[in-house]
Amino acid sequence: MRWKTNIPNILTLFRLCLVPLFIVVFHSEEGMHWFAAFIFVLASLTDVADGYIARKLNIITRWGQLMDPLADKCMQLAVIVSLFIAGQLPFWYLMLLVVKEVMMIVGSAFLYSKKTYVKAHFAGKMNTVILFLIMTLLLLVPDMPDALINILIGFSAALTLLAAVSYLYLYFVQDKQFKQYTPDRKGE
Helix, strand or coil: CCHHHCHHHHHHHHHHHHHHHHHHHHCCCCCCHHHHHHHHHHHHHHHHHHHHHHHHCCCCCHHHHHHHHHHHHHHHHHHHHHHHHCCCCCHHHHHHHHHHHHHHHHHHHHHHHCCCCCCCCHHHHHHHHHHHHHHHHHHHCCCCCHHHHHHHHHHHHHHHHHHHHHHHHHHHHHCCHHHHHCCCHHHC
């Protein structure tokens, strides 16, 4: 199927276009957080829709496999950094999520170049859902009490680390995929 008629890819491209719109709206006038939250939720819904449509209609493309998670990461980074700039997130949490997202982008690009695709699993999906809920709450309730923010981001941080360890274990230990990308010590 041609790219121009591929609805999931069009939704992914639309989601990428929502990233700068989110940034502009979030950092514009006060009181626009509701509209920024709407943009974020819309982007998240298009993520669910494009994945469902691609699987249901069997129109999965390599472009979509690379760009779909990239669009997600770009939106998540835009929201995370914006919330930090607004003083709603501590620096350590920002760094944890930025490092995680950048590692996922770089790792995905590396695996894509090796024609390898790592499927999402339960811990990763739960982490995404929890992160989505927390970011949405912070967008909708910018003056949330610090104690509640700390509980939410602490839970999210623990889930983020659990998901990272789960992916590393599943990919490098259980499936022993890492051996494909490391130099053979015998030949050195």
